Amino acid sequence: MTRIALVPGCLALLPAYASLLDPVPELRAACATAVAWLGEDVRIVAADQGRRVAEALLATRTGVAGDGGSSYLVVANGAATRSERAPGYLDERAFDFDRALAKSLIAPDPAALRAVDTDLSHALWADVATLAPLADLLDAAHLESVDYDDDPYGVQYWVLRWAS
Amino acid sequence: MTLRLRRHTFADDQPLMMAIVNRTPDSFFDKGATWAEDAAFERVGTVVEQGAEIVDIGGIKAAPGVEIPPAEEKARVVDFVARVREAFPDVVISVDTWRAEVGDAVCRAGADVLNDAWGGADPELVDVAAAHDAAIICTHTGGVTPRTRPYRVEYDDVVRSAIEDTVAYAQRALDAGVASESIVIDPAHDFGKNTFHSLEITRRLGEMVATGWPVLVSLSNKDFVGETLDLPVGERLLGTLAATSVCALAGARIYRVHQVPETRQSVDMVWSIAGRRRPARAIRGLQ
Numbered sequence: 001m002t003r004i005a006l007v008p009g010c011l012a013l014l015p016a017y018a019s020l021l022d023p024v025p026e027l028r029a030a031c032a033t034a035v036a037w038l039g040e041d042v043r044i045v046a047a048d049q050g051r052r053v054a055e056a057l058l059a060t061r062t063g064v065a066g067d068g069g070s071s072y073l074v075v076a077n078g079a080a081t082r083s084e085r086a087p088g089y090l091d092e093r094a095f096d097f098d099r100a101l102a103k104s105l106i107a108p109d110p111a112a113l114r115a116v117d118t119d120l121s122h123a124l125w126a127d128v129a130t131l132a133p134l135a136d137l138l139d140a141a142h143l144e145s146v147d148y149d150d151d152p153y154g155v156q157y158w159v160l161r162w163a164s
Numbered sequence: 165m166t167l168r169l170r171r172h173t174f175a176d177d178q179p180l181m182m183a184i185v186n187r188t189p190d191s192f193f194d195k196g197a198t199w200a201e202d203a204a205f206e207r208v209g210t211v212v213e214q215g216a217e218i219v220d221i222g223g224i225k226a227a228p229g230v231e232i233p234p235a236e237e238k239a240r241v242v243d244f245v246a247r248v249r250e251a252f253p254d255v256v257i258s259v260d261t262w263r264a265e266v267g268d269a270v271c272r273a274g275a276d277v278l279n280d281a282w283g284g285a286d287p288e289l290v291d292v293a294a295a296h297d298a299a300i301i302c303t304h305t306g307g308v309t310p311r312t313r314p315y316r317v318e319y320d321d322v323v324r325s326a327i328e329d330t331v332a333y334a335q336r337a338l339d340a341g342v343a344s345e346s347i348v349i350d351p352a353h354d355f356g357k358n359t360f361h362s363l364e365i366t367r368r369l370g371e372m373v374a375t376g377w378p379v380l381v382s383l384s385n386k387d388f389v390g391e392t393l394d395l396p397v398g399e400r401l402l403g404t405l406a407a408t409s410v411c412a413l414a415g416a417r418i419y420r421v422h423q424v425p426e427t428r429q430s431v432d433m434v435w436s437i438a439g440r441r442r443p444a445r446a447i448r449g450l451q
Contacts (some may be wrong), residue, residue, distance in 0.1 A: 010450070010451060011449075011450040011451075012446070012447055012450040012451070017446065017450050018442055019442050019443050019444060019445045019446045020441075020442050020443070020444050020445065021444055021445040022445075023445050023446065023447040023450075024447075080451065086451075087449070087451055153447055153451040154451065155451045
């Protein structure tokens with residue numbers, strides 16, 4: 001079985017940026033559940049900064065059992081312009097953009113993921129560079145679970161799992 | 165160094181608030197506000213609520229005044245210590261006394277720390293601390309008599325004097341059998357010192373921290389703050405907090421204070437700047 005998980009590149013997940021009170025406890029818990037499910041041998045699909053988040057999540061796993069299949073941990077997230085307090089301020093286009101992106105991810109619809117508007121995603125500070133390789137992984141996959149879907153700080157995060 | 169205050173242990177990266185609780189009618193800052201036992205007890209409840217780990221109960225004001233014999237000092241503090249011990253089992257109880265006789269009585273009533281603000285004037289105090297496995301605060305006064313003001317005191321090097329005297333006192337405590345993790349040193353701002361001395365002690369506090377003994381600072385609303393800023397008692401909080409911040413950056417472990425929340429905020433902020441404490445909750449730029 002091939003297992004694929006998606007997590008956001010939220011830097012607050014890094015141990016170096018840990019606070020006394022976790023600002024993203026639900027997100028962290030969802031990420032932990034997803035990466036534990038991935039099994040032992042995990043390939044990371046991420047740009048440099050997202051790779052650090054993925055490596056940190058994998059490093060904190062305990063008691064992971066592998067089943068010999070291949071696993072992928074993909075780092076991406078939606079718009080960072082979903083409120084006036086968001087990193088990229090409020091851009092109303094973020095809501096339709098994220099709604100469409102969520103639909104494509106959950107379906108999953110690889111063709112739609114490959115067709116995401118790169119100019120708009122750039123304008124909305126969305127981290128979508130890995131959607132093309134993710135689409136390739138999802139060609140024969142089905143959704144296993146939605147572990148997280150929220151925008152606590154004006155950035156759209158998903159933690160999703162697929163299998164094929 | 166891990167700190168043990170009798171039955172209470174603290175990690176070496178944890179700064180501690182020691183709240184002043186006066187059972188005196190005439191201390192300089194509160195002017196008798198907690199002279200009545202119930203008022204003092206209420207003050208303990210308040211500072212515990214505010215997060216103070218330690219209460220420092222004193223029955224004699226530091227400044228000169230009416231002589232308080234040991235029996236009167238004990239009448240002011242011993243039963244009160246027992247009452248606090250019973251009501252607040254988790255708080256560290258320190259008693260501000262230089263007398264071995266009083267120290268013995270308060271330890272029997274449940275005190276954890278003997279805060280000898282007068283630099284070992286009673287040589288038997290260390291034996292009392294050892295006998296009860298209590299902690300002791302070793303202060304520097306330049307050898308002055310308890311409850312006297314400094315008068316034309318000068319030092320070749322006040323910091324060297326403070327280090328030599330407090331470390332020697334710590335060694336004396338150690339030799340008497342006080343546990344090494346239960347000994348704290350205190351340069352004692354204003355005690356046997358003019359304002360210039362206290363400023364220099366503050367500026368060079370890192371040298372005291374470098375001895376390896378945990379350092380207590382007692383800065384709260386003192387005359388060196390008032391003289392530096394030309395402000396009366398009651399208007400010295402900001403100056404106190406500035407001095408507190410300098411001592412915190414140097415690594416002072418215990419802060420003897422009147423105002424707990426304000427001092428806690430200052431020390432937490434500096435502790436985080438120094439990289440010893442994580443921010444409470446950081447998300448800015450990390451989303």
